[in-house]
Amino acid sequence: MITGLDPYKEKWGIRSDASIKPGLEAMEAALFELGNPHKGLPFIHIAGTNGKGSTAAFVSSILMAHGKRVGNFFSPAIEDVHDQIQLDRMPIGTAEFDKAMERLSKVETALTDFELLTVCALLIFEEAAPDYIIIEAGMGGRFDSTNVIDPLVSIITSISKEHTMFLGDSIEEIAWHKAGIIKNEKPVVIGPLPEEARKVIEGIAQEHHAPIITVQEYDGPLKLKGQHQRINASLAWTAAQQVLGQLFDAEKTAAGLAQATIAFRFEEIFQHVIFDGAHNEASIKALVETIQENYPDKKIHIVMGLIQGKDYLSILRLLEKISSHFTFIDFSDERAMPAHILFSENISKIKTIQNDYDILPVQNDSEVTIVTGSLYLLSLLKQRNYQMFRHYNSP
Structure with a gap:
C-alpha cells in the first residue's frame, strides 16, 4: 500500500525535498514546462488559520447537491497521500497519481514535496475536468504553492497567529499573507476577523478591485458540531452563491450543508471517543466551547500530542479548564513535540505519557475521551486502530 510520495518519486525518478520554501517561482516554472495545465480551470481558493477544511467540505457538499462534479486539494493527509487529492470527495487512485507523476518526471525545475504534490493535483484536475475545484492553501496564502491559481472566488475563513517563523509575529502580517489569494476583480468572502486583520484585507481587496461579499448566515441543521461550524457553513453558502449564480438553489444548498462531514472535526471514532484536529489556540478555544455544549455533565479525558512550534502553554491552559485527566502521546513524526514537555x-x-497508539473505546459512560492536538497524530491513531474503527462504524 502506497501511503506517501516517496514510492512514486522512486518509481518515476523524481527528486524533491521536504523543506518549506515560500515563493511561487519554482511552481510557475514547473507549470510552464507542463504547458500551464491550471490556466482557465474553475477554482475556489480557501485560506485561513482555522476552518479551511470544514468550509471546503461544506462548499463541496453544496456543489454536489447541485449535481456538480467537484475536485478538492488539501493538506495534511488524513490517511495517505491519495486523500489529499479528491474527486467528488473520494481519494484519487494510484493510476491517476502515476499518470501525473509520469508527466512530472520530465520536469527539470526542482520542487519541494508540497510543490510537487500541488502540481500533481493540478495535472489530475486538468485531466478529470470537474465542474469546480476547491483548493486549500497550505500555509499562509501569498507565497503558498497553491497561489498560482486564478479563482472564481476566494475565501478567508479566519486569522490568528500561526507559523510565525514564516508569516510574521503580528495579526497584520499574517493577514497580509492570507490576503495574497485575493485576485483582481474576483469576489472574496471573509469570516469574522480581528479588526486589525479586517483592515488589511479590506485594503488589499480595494487595491485589486475585488468585492467583499456580505456573508449569508446559515442556521439550518448540520452534522458538524459547534458554533464555529455554523460560521464555516455560512461562508460556504455565500461562496456557492457567487460561483453558481442563477443556478443557486437554497433547498439544495441546505440539503448539501446538512449532509456535509469531514474527518477529525469532533468526529466520534468510538463511543465516547472523539477525534478533533484542533492544533492552535483559536481552534482549541472552539473545541472547548463545543465540548462544553455537547458534554456539559461528563468528565473529560484529554489525549493529545502536538507538533513543535505551537503555543502549547496557551493550549494546555485552555484544556485544563475542562479537564483534570490528561494523556500525552509520543508519536512518530520528526516535528512532534516530546510528550514529557507537555507532561511537565x-x-x-x-496525567500520563503514552508511547503507543492504542486508543480503546471508553467503557465508563461518565467520561468522554477527546483526542486532539495534531492531525498527523489523529491519522496515525486511526491507522493503528483501523480494524476496531471499521467494526464500530460498520452499519
Whole structure:
C-alpha cells in the first residue's frame, strides 16, 4: 500500500525535498514546462488559520447537491497521500497519481514535496475536468504553492497567529499573507476577523478591485458540531452563491450543508471517543466551547500530542479548564513535540505519557475521551486502530 510520495518519486525518478520554501517561482516554472495545465480551470481558493477544511467540505457538499462534479486539494493527509487529492470527495487512485507523476518526471525545475504534490493535483484536475475545484492553501496564502491559481472566488475563513517563523509575529502580517489569494476583480468572502486583520484585507481587496461579499448566515441543521461550524457553513453558502449564480438553489444548498462531514472535526471514532484536529489556540478555544455544549455533565479525558512550534502553554491552559485527566502521546513524526514537555507543564493531578497508539473505546459512560492536538497524530491513531474503527462504524 502506497501511503506517501516517496514510492512514486522512486518509481518515476523524481527528486524533491521536504523543506518549506515560500515563493511561487519554482511552481510557475514547473507549470510552464507542463504547458500551464491550471490556466482557465474553475477554482475556489480557501485560506485561513482555522476552518479551511470544514468550509471546503461544506462548499463541496453544496456543489454536489447541485449535481456538480467537484475536485478538492488539501493538506495534511488524513490517511495517505491519495486523500489529499479528491474527486467528488473520494481519494484519487494510484493510476491517476502515476499518470501525473509520469508527466512530472520530465520536469527539470526542482520542487519541494508540497510543490510537487500541488502540481500533481493540478495535472489530475486538468485531466478529470470537474465542474469546480476547491483548493486549500497550505500555509499562509501569498507565497503558498497553491497561489498560482486564478479563482472564481476566494475565501478567508479566519486569522490568528500561526507559523510565525514564516508569516510574521503580528495579526497584520499574517493577514497580509492570507490576503495574497485575493485576485483582481474576483469576489472574496471573509469570516469574522480581528479588526486589525479586517483592515488589511479590506485594503488589499480595494487595491485589486475585488468585492467583499456580505456573508449569508446559515442556521439550518448540520452534522458538524459547534458554533464555529455554523460560521464555516455560512461562508460556504455565500461562496456557492457567487460561483453558481442563477443556478443557486437554497433547498439544495441546505440539503448539501446538512449532509456535509469531514474527518477529525469532533468526529466520534468510538463511543465516547472523539477525534478533533484542533492544533492552535483559536481552534482549541472552539473545541472547548463545543465540548462544553455537547458534554456539559461528563468528565473529560484529554489525549493529545502536538507538533513543535505551537503555543502549547496557551493550549494546555485552555484544556485544563475542562479537564483534570490528561494523556500525552509520543508519536512518530520528526516535528512532534516530546510528550514529557507537555507532561511537565500540565497542572493536572491525573496525567500520563503514552508511547503507543492504542486508543480503546471508553467503557465508563461518565467520561468522554477527546483526542486532539495534531492531525498527523489523529491519522496515525486511526491507522493503528483501523480494524476496531471499521467494526464500530460498520452499519
